[in-house]
Amino acid sequence: MNDPESHLNAAVPVEMAGRRFDQVLAELFPDYSRSRLTTWIKSGDARLDGATVAPRHLVRGGEAVALRVRTEREVGAEPEAIALDIRHEDADVLVVNKPPGLVVHPGAGNPAGTLQNALLHHDPKLAGIPRAGIVHRLDKDTSGLMVVARTMRAHTSLVEQLSARDVHRQYAAIVYGAMIAGGRVDAPIGRHPHDRLKQAVREDGREAVTHYRVRERFRAMTLVECRLETGRTHQIRVHMAHVKHPLIGDPQYGGLLKLPKGATPQLVEALRAFRRQALHAEKLEFLHPRSGKSIAVEAERPADMEALLAALRADTREHAR
Template structure:
C-alpha cells in the first residue's frame, strides 16, 4: 500500500518576501529540500490551493498544503526471505543481519538480498527510497541495521547519520596483539589500483573516524569493540588494516592467511575455516524518528565468532599452562 502524506501550514509573517521553496523547506522540515522542490514542480505542494513557482516570493499568512501519494521507488521483486527482526513498529524496522546476506541488489546479486526481503515483509517500503535502507553492512558482516518504513522516518534517520548522532558499535577480532585502544582518523576513498577495494586516501578520500578499545588480548589476536563516527564503505576493515591489525578472515584486507607460531591445531583449524571478516554490528542507538524517544538495541555475537573466541581462549590457556610447566 502506497504511503500518503497530507500536511498543511500557515506561512508566518516573519517569512515575508522569502521564496516559496525556502519557506516550504522550513515548515515541512521532515522532508529533504530536493523532495520539497520536486513536489512543488509536480503541483502537489500548493499555496492557497494553487500551484506556485519555487522562486515565487510569499507575503506571509498564506496556507501551504501538501497532499501526495508516494509512488513506488523500487523496481525490485519482493521475496519471502526470513528476517531476524529485533524491533518493529509502524515507522522503523531493526534487523539482525546474518553473514552472507547482500543488503542491496547489485551486479551479480539481483535477488536474494535484504532489500528483497524487506519489500516482502513490509510492502509499504516500496514507496521509500532504497526500500528504507539508510545504512549498510558488508555482505559478510553480521549484526544490527535500522530500516525506515516511511519517508518521514527515512529523512530523519538519514539526518541522524549525517549529524553523527546515531550510535553504532561493533565487535571484531584482529590479527595481532594490540597494546591499547585508540582512534583512527584517516580519510577513506576508492583504492587507486583496485576498484573493488577501499583505502586510506589522504587527498581524495572522505573523512572517516573509528574509535576502538580492547576487550581481551590473546596470544596472537585481539578482541576489540569499535564505535563509528562516520560510515564509509569498509571503514572498520580499512582502518584496522591501516594500523596493521587487520580483521581475522578478511578476504580483501588481511592478506594471505599466516598461521601464528606455536598455535594449537584447534586454532589452525578455526582460522582456516573462518572465511569472512570477524566483524559484528553489536549495538545500535538512535532517536526514534516519530516519537523522539532515545532507543538502544544490542545483539549477541553470532555462533561462528563465539566459536572463534572460545578457541582463542583455549589457545591462551594452553600457552599459559606450557609457560607454567
C-alpha cells in the first residue's frame, strides 16, 4: 500500500550551473536523503525539463525540476494501542523511553506488539516514514531512550547525524568484576563465526569504539557509564565481554549466573530475579532537525536495575563491617 503521490517543483538556480543533477536535487529538496533522490532520478521520478537524465548530468541553470514523491508505507506493521513513555515530543521528533522486553521492529517470532506498532498507533502519519521513523534501535531487553523521526526532513537529518557520529548516546551498565578504572575499547565487531544470533570481536569486522568509566564499585561488580562512538549491533555487550567484564544477566555474552562468594541472601535473590542484560540508555543528545538546537533527554534507570543496585550496595556494606 502506498501513500498518495505528491509532486514538487523547482527551478535550478543559475548559480548552480555546471553542477551534477543529483547534487542540485539534494540542495533543492533537503528533506530527502541523497540515496533516495538518486533512486528517484534513475526511476524517472525526478525529471529535468520533463526529461529523464542521469544523476551525473550537468545542469546549465534555469531548468525546471519536477519531483514525484512516492513514499511506501510500512508493510506488516499495524497500529496497536501500546503505552508509550514519551520524554520529548514536537512536530519533527519523538524521544521515547523504551521499557525492557519491548521489541523495536516486527520480525520473525515477533510479528506484533512492538515499538513500531505502538508508534503507528500514536501517530498514523508515521506510516509514510521509513520504519515508522525509527532510525536506531535497542535490543529487546535493553531499556532506555530512542529518537524517532516524524518527517522525512527529520529522518534524513537524524540518519546523517548518526552516520557522522554527532548523536551522543550514554548508557548505564552493571558488569561482573570490580573494575579499577575506565577506558576505551576499540575492537571491530562482526557476525559471530558459529552463531548467527551473536556478534563477536573479529579483525574483519566493522569499526566499533566504546568509551566507559567507573561510576560505582561493589565487591564483585561495577556500575559503569558507557558512551558509544559507533553503533554496532550488541556493541556494549560484546565490548564489555571482550574486556572480561560482561554485563550481568546477559544470556548471550555473560555466560551462566555468577554469584559472589559470601553474597547476602538478598543479593542472591536479586541476581537470580534479574533476567536481562543490565543495560539502560540513559541519555540521548542530538541536533534538532529543524531548529539546529541541541536536544538533550535523560531517563532514570528502571526499577529492576535500581533494585539490583540496592542489593549490591547492601551486600558491599555487609562485607565492609
